[in-house]
Amino acid sequence: MHRLKGKTQIAASGSETRRTTRIALAVVSASALALTAAGCGGSDDGDKKSDTPTTSASAGGSSNAALQLPDLHGQKLEVAAVWTGPEQENFQKVLNEFDKRTGAKTTFVPTGDSQSTFLGTKIQGGAPPDVAFLAQNGVMHQFADKGWLKPLGPEAQAQLGKNFSPGWQKLGAWKGKQYGVYAKVSNKSMIWYNASAFSNAGATEPKTWDDFLKTAETVFESGTPPVSIGGADGWTLTDWFENIYLSQAGPEKYDQLAAHTIKWTDPSVKAALTTLGQLFGNKDLVAGGAKGALATDFPKSVTQTFTGNPPAAAMVYEADFVSAFISANTKAKVGTDAKEFAFPAVGTGKAPVVSGGDVGVALKDSPGAQALLTFIASTDAAKIWAQGGGYLSPNKSLDLAAYPDDVQRNIAKSLIAAGDDFRFDMSDQAPAAFGGTKGEGEWKDLQDFLAKPSDVAGAQAKLESDAAKAYGS
Secondary structure: OOOOOOOOOOOOOOOOOEOOEOOOOOOOOHHHHHOOOOOOOOOOOOOOOOOOOEEEOOOOOHHHOOEEEOOOOOOEEEEEEOOOHHHHHHHHHHHHHHHHHHOOEEEEEEOOOOHHHHHHHHHHOOOOOOEEEEOOHHHHHHHHHOOOOEOOOHHHHHHHHHHOOHHHHHHOEEOOEEOEEEEEEEOOOEEEEEHHHHHHHOOOOOOEHHHHHHHHHHHHHOOOOOEEOOOOOHHHHHHHHHHHHHHHHOHHHHHHHHOOOOOOOOHHHHHHHHHHHHHHOOOOOEOOHHHHHHOOOHHHHHHOOOOEOOEOOOEEEOOOOHHHHHHHHOOOOEOOOEEEEEOOEOOOOOOOOOEEEEEEEEOOOOHHHHHHHHHHOOHHHHHHHHHOOOOEOOOOOOOHHHOOOHHHHHHHHHHHHHOOOOOEOHHHHOOHHHHOOOOOHHHHHHHHHHHOOOOHHHHHHHHHHHHHHHHOO
16 A cells, blocks of 8 residues: 555545555545445444453553453354455454454354355355455445345444544445444555666656656566566456546546446546556566466465566555565565555546455344454454554554554555545445456456457447446446
């Protein structure tokens, strides 16, 4: 995730997260927030005590000086999320602490990228996990409409109300009910680079898209492939598109396309795909060319940028959570060997700021599920999570000292300073069939575009066809 440097994209009619975590966040309007619901829960009242509570000290903010959690000895909880590798390992530390304090026994279950399918099957089969962390806001809406989600209890809402701004609360609400806690967010407007590769090429951090392409050419001429793309994971390609679209088309168009009130055949989409094609269509700039990119998943796209001499690529685009993969899988030191810059401004637009996040929701109406979400909404849990790196919290009560390095502290500081001024990942707002399913919809359509970036009209037509089916219009 990148720090807010200078002027950032104003995301509203004058003023939005996914992922991203992802924090150069674009500002969102009230109408954009309305997309994610009215009504937010929580209050500033003290925590309500359960019958047999355990007490913990504050983990970085005064609001949780006496966090109360129930005795859950003998209870088992299943927790599902998309995280793997370092992200899963860091979250497991949070679960371990929850188990220690309550006596519960939690089990983590990875959902895979097709979360709605995985969870929907388990729910319909009568065996849902107790708590799930949904990576798509649109999936939360769909599950709530089906009656699959349980509203937050008073203890969880109390933590939410004290530690999260109204905008983050609203993102976890739907049709007047508070269902979720945005516990892990991301800034998706960052490009990470190998400092040594840049130094060898005499390259500097670009501020504009044109300069970014020139920097990539400079790196190529030095003998290192410029850009690593994790095209095997379609969600990374949606993030590329969204940053370009937000900067080039502006926040109003972004909101319209996110809601499908304008079609993917709109001229603004043509312009963004044409711009993206300047990178995707230049074999010199993409490590391994399009074929290589389509065979590279997200983790490999990161590790190959920070291993080898010379590395397989000098730059990789993705969110703040890239730092966890760098630290866990390479010898590169974040902030020294691995640096980052804000996603460049396109044309006359401002630097984009797109963010996203994972929202914790209860799928079972049980004391254990509510207690875990109460813990997740506290600064106690956020501190443990933050210390592992590759994590960003919208919890405004969390002491920034919990983050392991200055890079992440600066990102977190910018996020909290932004308040409710942020834009949410477009594909995560869409129905899962279009914006969040592996091998289908936008993910597959943009993979096809990466394979053939000259066919802008064909990509637009397929995107619109798939969007119309998913949105029902």
